[in-house]
Amino acid sequence: MIPHLPTVPDYLAHWAQHTPDAPAVVYRDQTLTYAELAVEVDRVAAALLASGVRPGDRVAVLANPSRTFWLTFLGSLSIGAVWLGLNPKYRLPELAYNVDNSRPSLLIGMGRFGDQDFAPTLSALAAPHGLSPIVFDAPAAEGAEDWDSFLARGAAVDAAALAAAREGIRADSPALIVYTSGSTGRPKGAVLGHGGLARSFEIQAHRAPVAPLRVVANLPINHIGGVGDLCCTPLIQGGTIVFQDVFDARAMLDSVAEYGVNAFMQVPTTLKILFERPDIDSFDLSGLRYVSWGGGPLPADIIRRLRSRDLHVGTTYGMTEITGSVTYSDLDADVEQLANTVGRPIPDIEFRLVDEHGDEVAPGQTGEVLVKHPGLLLEYFDNPAATADSFTADGFFATGDVGLIRADGNMQLVARTKEIFKSGGYNTYPREIELVLEEHPAVRLAAVVPVKHPVFDEVGIAYLEADPAQVGDDELAQWCRDRLANYKVPKGFVMMDALPLLPVGKVDRMALRAMAADRFADVFAS
Template structure:
């Protein structure tokens, strides 16, 4: 079925469309609970009526702490239908982290739903919330009754969600993302990866743009089925793919690596997969080789919270060399460029900053005018902070972050280039390369890494391995082999923790 045209103006309106067009199509699976589009749409209206009774109005923030599941989905879409703004709270957050999110967004209500192994969630939320009402999301049974159909008063340029950045420098900031931008990004992903209604796994944290755009709205815009996994587990992901015949699988690299290295890989039937998309960083060549074994088309994508998650995708049929070394091509529907520090355009092969402008970028950092102003050039280009260059074939290669670039002995060292060389060693699972202050070189190149299960490697062995592909000044002075690298709550490597020496 083709996408609705013209596109609906708000996130929730796609559910209304498919409730009318394909009412019996399966919309969401959460354990034993299965909802059609017609039923999901009705429950959203019920929740809208309940929230309306609690005094929620257009522009109010509605916060929720929950696992990936139907309560999250209903809250996201009910907030949209009321013209309110969704704020996801990671249930793994500490009280101080929860309090920070609430202090910035000032929600009118804080909802919660059961989360595996988080028995004290409600009490933690209440202690952090102060005067904000803290209530459980009503169950489907509790929402039954007569209700009027709601129509969102929001417009495409209105803020739909506030997503907090990972906070690698300072406290996390709340990126205000609008309906039109999220819909445009979700439509782009649907057209690149799917082209039809697909069955998706949704298991990223509900405060993450990857959950909201990549693993929710990109499925919903095409009338697909969301299959929720409340807590990531490599073995359970494969079991879910097999049982629910998942077709599109988008995760962060660490998740793919853990699945590819699991003993069950190769034993489970993953033949239903049609598209695998690697987002949020690069995977190693061995992980990519295992993913290829599924027979699915493999893509890479690039983006960040501030650009609704995705600015580029690899082409269908892209070879391993492209998937391992590039982020694909910029999506032509978005305004993007690679620029020098003075704002002029870089030549082909010249390293500069990726910048974006227009409907694909955040409206503001919520409540932080100074950070918002600093994020943009005078011409309205968003500073992504990512360094990259355009290849002759039109694909783009990431070289690192502006703040991560290492100046060693007068040379620029791009961490990602060094990481790729180290990852090619057969014993290495994942690696972070970073700079450490050095009296002689200004900065010295260091790295921390974890090995594949059962494997081991020494620093001397890695130095010898890197010597074949890297200039001497790029080879790390120190290799720290650790049992497990620190990670953020969204599963990505916590580069800030590594750089601060927090290796356990």
């Protein structure tokens, strides 16, 4: 039975007491039980205290999904520090922006992964703030400290001091900063609270159709899907996290038989890669019981393949600023519902769809999604103006997503407010067009972006994962004309082997906008 506890670290303490020998973490063939994990987290928490970290201080960590990442997260939260994940795939300017903005008291990072040396990156991030980085998975370079020395400092902190540091953490105490992807501008640091993390992923843990969850955690640690869905949810349920440093399709499929993984909770991109493999049937997936996704749509063809394996299949809708998911598909949802909607709003939240004047729209009409949810961000870090702009006067968070509630009660997303464009004076919703294109048997994935047009102001350009040998522009245009109003029909089609992605696995629409502007500006100008 899942208890109702105030913070995520409280769940670790609970399971360490009640199921001490259950596997909590698997990493590089080494397993930690819940009792062992609790001991390791205490060591890290003590070392943080000995290093001068206090409630509200930020601890920034550059790492892949790994045991050490998880220890720093739980150790930081347990003493009231605010944890921040840094993605090793980011370039130095991107990392520096997040570090400069959050001003951490401590910087921890892996020294090496594969043939990549991160010592210069850590030094460059630490120097402007007068920090000495703490390095694991490699010897520490000059000016840095190794992981063992860091842990050794914690020996001076006794159990009473550690317990005292853990008192006073409230539901509205900050726990985590997650920087938005920055797809529409500079990233903003969403500050998520202890109570919001615990409640959001308790809801998710209860809704999972398998227990205890045994999941592969391989999404970036700076992503709420990585640190929240894939790590907090199984911990709250008393399940097992199998860490993999990076996404590796073969290793992930092997984990089902090797480690008893029973759930894949992923973004659509990874599920497409996994289940489009020609050798998929050579893997023993008999133990896999549940597959879910969020962050974007999954093509109907992949959903059919999942359903053919007698799996529980589900999709959800959430975002960084609301921490956990606020819609879930029914367990018996059909392929059309799973492909075209994000499920039903859950009763644990307040939910509205409103027009541009803030008035609620009628059923079946499109409107911006507003939510009140236990997991709403506390603020954008050091950005009161952005915080104020994101909330209504009565406390609803404006998601920037536009959707509609269908007659069957499921929500269909049609666009981000910043993705809507006007063509010939009409509001045009990219997702509506993408859904039509993805119904074509030759199209695996579609993304529609606007470009300037001398007559219609803007028109849509469709970027497609499709084989040009199987379908041409004329056929696609006619396909759309048969199903959409004329102004919605894309005025250009571009076939690609794979659409460009953001580090979190979502389609990089800003990159596509730039490509479309470069390719079609002269075409329409003439």
